[in-house]
Every structure is written in structure tokens, then in C-alpha cells.
Amino acid sequence: MFQNRLINIMLIILVALTLVGVLALVLYTQVFQDSDPEGEPTIDQVLERSVETDEITTNLLSNHIIRSQFVIQLENDNAKDEFEKRSFQIENIIIQELSDMSASDFQGSEGIQQLEDRIRNEINQLMEDGDVIQVYMNQRVIQ
Structure with missing residues (x-):
């Protein structure tokens, strides 16, 4: 290659x-990185960020009574904390939405x-x- 043996050895070492270095970088980025944080949450993460409402009993538009309970999945821990503080407002939203429905709306x-979807949209505005x-x-x- 080159006439000087020392330059050949230096180039081979470089x-x-x-x-x-390239191999270490590829291994680090592909093997040792955690999974994509924007991907689907695991079931444990869903359970940690979910809140179950109290049992809610209210009248429907069709003079029936409904007793219902909801589980609401939230985006992060801060949202869960805020949701728990706003529980009375959330229950009010749910009661209002249920009051505008009739028993036939629950057939399918x-x-x-x-x-x-309506409950999710109303809570997200709050x-x-x-x-959510x-x-x-x-x-x-429904009775």
C-alpha cells in the first residue's frame, strides 16, 4: 500500500x-434502547392510568332508570390526578349525557x-x- 510501514499500521488501527465504534453505536441504538415511548401502552400502564367511577344511577329520557359504571383511561399520571380532583364534575357530565338518552339507545x-365518545369529548374539554x-x-x- 504505502511505502512507510508505520502509516500502514496507523491506517489499519484507525x-x-x-x-x-460504528458497531457499538448500532448495538446501542438497536438492542439496548427501550421500546418506542409513543407506541401502544402495555396493559399495566393502562391499569395505572385508569380510573373507575362510582356507580351512577339516574333517569333516562324514556322514564327508565339506569345504573351504570365507567372505567376511564387517561393519557398520563397528571391527567389521572386532575381527573380524581374533578370527579364531581365528571359525574355531572355522565349524568347529563345519560339523561339525554332513552332505553332504546342502549340496544346495540x-x-x-x-x-x-360523547363522554370522552366532554371530559376532554374540561x-x-x-x-381522556x-x-x-x-x-x-336499565329498569
């Missing part, structure tokens, strides 16, 4: 160190999904430190 899954990700109706009894 190339070897560069390859080791579409009516329940629409209720969950929240300052985070958002999902609302789950986990109990309902």
Missing part, C-alpha cells in the same frame, strides 16, 4: 477503531360507543393537564 353496541384516551362502560342496568 479503520478498526472506526468499525468498532353503536349507541354505547356513541355515549362513550381537562387541562391531559386527555378511552371511556369504557363496564356496567349498566
Whole structure:
């Protein structure tokens, strides 16, 4: 290659160190990095950031009574803290939304999904430190 043997040895060492550095960088970024923080949360994270409401009993528009309970998944811990402080406002929103519905609105899954979406949107307008990700109706009894 070059006439000077010392330059050849220095170039070989530099190339070897560069390859080791690139290999270390690739291993660090691909293997040792945690999973994508913007990805789907694990079930443990969902449970940590979820709040179950008290059982709510109210009249429906069709003169029926509904007893319901919701689980609300929040974006982060700050949102969960704010949600717990605003529990009376949240229950008021839920009662208002239920009062505008009739018993026939609960016949299919579409009516329940629409209720969950409306509750989520109303709560998100109220929240300052985070958002509601999902609302789950986990109990309902209509009489």
C-alpha cells in the first residue's frame, strides 16, 4: 500500500477503531434502547392510568332508570390526578349525557360507543393537564 510501514499500521488501527465504534453505536441504538415511548401502552400502564367511577344511577329520557359504571383511561399520571380532583364534575357530565338518552339507545353496541365518545369529548374539554384516551362502560342496568 504505502511505502512507510508505520502509516500502514496507523491506517489499519484507525479503520478498526472506526468499525468498532460504528458497531457499538448500532448495538446501542438497536438492542439496548427501550421500546418506542409513543407506541401502544402495555396493559399495566393502562391499569395505572385508569380510573373507575362510582356507580351512577339516574333517569333516562324514556322514564327508565339506569345504573351504570365507567372505567376511564387517561393519557398520563397528571391527567389521572386532575381527573380524581374533578370527579364531581365528571359525574355531572355522565349524568347529563345519560339523561339525554332513552332505553332504546342502549340496544346495540353503536349507541354505547356513541355515549362513550360523547363522554370522552366532554371530559376532554374540561381537562387541562391531559386527555381522556378511552371511556369504557363496564356496567349498566336499565329498569
